[in-house]
Amino acid sequence: MLMRKSGRVWLLAISLSLSLSLLTGCTGTFSLKKPQKPVQVVYRFDDHRWLELKGFNCEGELWFVDQKRGIRSQAMSQFYRIFTKPYINASERYIAVPGWSISAGVLVSKDYGRTWNRAPVNFKGEEDDGSDSPAYDNIKSLTVVNDQGFLLINQGHIYMSSLPFDDPRLEPGGPGIDYTITFRGREIAHHINAVRPGARSTWGLNYIDPRILHRLVDQYYTNFQNLPDKVPEVKNYRGWTKMQCDLNAGL
Template identity: 70%
Template sequence: MLKFGLNKHAASALVGLIVLTTSGCSGNPLKKRQKPVQVVYRFDDHRWLELHGFACEGALWFVDEQRDIRSEVSSQFYRIFTHPYINASERYIAVPWWNSSGMTISRDYGRTWMYSTVKGREDDEAGSDSPEYENIKSLTVVNDQGFLLTKQGHLYMSSLPFDDPRIMPGGEGIDYSYTFKGKVYHDRLEAIRPGKGENVSRWGLLYIDPRILPVRMEQYYANFQNLPTRVPEVTGYTGWTHMQCDMKAGM
């Protein structure tokens, strides 16, 4: 019967190899690597967006030092928006998404967040219903209103920054008239019920191409009337004009 064994020196060398392999040269490789934290956008000197993750993807947080706000915008999978981006408002914040025309919206200085809806013309060369990411030129937020501009010159905008009380829960509704085949009809737009359609009907959550307003009920809302016809001029802005991120952070 054959026997295999190790002499004292070989055994010692083997133990050392095992220790080296399991402990690593500079610490325990089994210890979880800390995610890098990067400031990927600055609104001003006291407000910014933080990305927690590797390769410029991860959880996104909003920070406002003056108001003592720290809120989660996205729990994971956020990637930075690469087009020009200016957010000059404080109460109203629109955070754009990579490879999408959608945004995450806050209407209370960044304390809480909701998703936006984007509506446009079905035959728009910039994308059916909402513009494709490759056709987006810029996002500008000013005067508590957002303006999504395409390379084709089309403008999607949020409502003026207030709710029309007539269509809010408990409101009296809106009476309106329309003409069909030469005949005038009268109808009524009832107020929304609590929890039913509030997110889309509340100010700032729907981005719409004004060219389609004449065929949508929003034309009767007070906050969708007398909208700007172009992106307003931004003055005195001290924040960044693009998001930025280091792909190698934490590697």
């Protein structure tokens, strides 16, 4: 009786061992691996430059790649969500990447995608909700051409970055800018100092509705004068006109 019982225990042990081997791939260990975050191209500028998104549900890290120049840089470390409106980026040196939340600004690179900054979108107008930037649903498109960005809203107004150069008067060693404002019938003199040596260039880092320039100091900067009154025509564009993303990637 004891021999028969021992034999059953032995057979049960062998069966359990075989089952574990099948589950673990015969490695002798059992582990659950986290699924790898998928990487997908969400936008192509041309045949050698594109944007990659690493993450689930079309949200995550955003990377810029330029094969020709050997550039691979992180534009945003997490929580990036794609821009679903029409988008054309026809410039190489100046790159502006919009996201789901325009209130957080536009991701901007002024050195072919090597480094990235945020450019705020400044707006006060009757077409919107009174916030500092347009509501996402009110945005029609973003076009980047001639190293300048143009954010168009449904009413036809445009927020645009400055012309692609810094005001020479504000360069290190420059004289600065003198201007006057009228306050309660009195003219008051003001002065904008030149930047410190080594300070970062500021062109292209602010999107402004030209209708409110008269209320801003930016009106005195050379690169915010003689702005276009419409989005320039883009010719021979080779990239995508919208971002693309597979919500089910990696799931």
